[in-house]
Amino acid sequence: MNDALLRELVPAVIGILVRRGADFASAEDAVQEALIRALEHWPADPPRDPKGWLVAAAWRKFLDAARSESSRRGRELAVDAEPAPGPAADTDDTLRLYFLCAHPTLPAGSAVALTLRAVGGLTTRQIAAAYLVPEATMAQRISRAKKKLEGRSFDRSGDLGTVLRVLYLVFNEGYGGDVDLAAEAIRLTRQLAALTAEPEVAGLLALMLLHHARRASRTGPAGRLVPLAAQDRSRWDTGLIAEGVDILQHALARDRLGEYQAQAAIAALHADAPSTDETDWVQIVEWYDELLRLTDSPVVRLNRAVAVGEADGARAGLAALAEVSPDLPRHRAVAAYLHERDGDLKRAAALYAEASRVAASVAERDHLAREAARVRQLL
């Protein structure tokens, strides 16, 4: 039994404890403690029935905590020591956990942490390492999030939109510490897609798979960022692309378009092209138009300007860019690219340098500085 299989048991075990009468916050704590014990003991002494072991250990932890709490407060313990066997409702419980952990009242960072712990079965230490904060800080973030959820019924279904946003946030965090957050986000989205037939869930899963397929080609030596046009397409994972496209096609066939499906469609068109020049930019622009109808987001407008530049020429791209707020991060980078395509190298070099100064990450900063240098050499 490896860690991944162990982690898959976590949401179901939390569900079982809740069905037996534990409140969500205590159940989640108890399962986390049982999980840490399992990680310590199972490698040397694997149990025959992992799930039964985890339920028993978590229930014991829960009773210990409830007893010390009730004696501290001088109250009677309200929960039976010998639980009645609850109904087997694992899949529903897991789905409810997604909704609860990504509850719209929670700040995004807390929802992410809680989802990774209660649904993903990661330890607080792993989550803290992935987000580069002290373990105590992460523990506090999770416990405050659970306090905020106090009194919320476990049985109410929630907002699928916030669940998907949380999963996409995890995916975009990428790789940090010993946990591959992108892979974890894919696992959690895959699991969610098995629990609900909502086409947007499939759309998000397809989007993640299609992006993940290009991961190896996205960074060069010394961590250098490699933009789409310069990526070595032979390194793209064709298996993941095929799976992503297949999932997307089934979702689109249900005729309930949403933003994740539209984004996945754009990613699929890129994945399908042998080169930037042979990319179906006209269709990509059409998908951006769909996306704008769905979201009207400034970031979509910005990306659309790039696609228009490829489909109809740099001038058309610049005209599309003129309708986008210049305050947007990456606005200068896009402007630089379009001016370069338009042949105005001097302006492009200056804009790349400016874009580098306002970049949001070291990798982007260095990449844009390098682009500035490259264009300057052409002058």
Added chain:
Amino acid sequence: MKYLLLKHYRGGPAPVVDRGSIYTWTPEEMDAHVQYMRDFAEKLKETGEFVSEEALSSEGAWVRFDGEGRPPVTDGPFAETKDLIAGWMIIDVESWDRAVELAGELSAAPGAGGEPIHEWLEVRPFYGAPPLVSE
């Protein structure tokens, strides 16, 4: 003993060589510079002297309290600021001399033409914990 090696976008003593804006370097020169910094951090991880490093965006602002019930006052972004921190590395080494040696090495990162940039780095010791036994 822990030391902060502080890197500035602007400020500090006058540069000893005109290394030019990094935007005038070639892409290869930039790659060599980035690689040098990464190798340096990697080496200190191997010697057990590396603690952490962070880089700062040049964006930001000055902020201060402006009285009860009022929003904080902000000033900036600091286009005109003389001193602007770019980032830092924290190292844990045996002595001040070792910290200076390492800062010197970091300052030799290559720039235009592959020549060392001779960049000024600020080296600042951290206050330590008071000794358990002081008499």
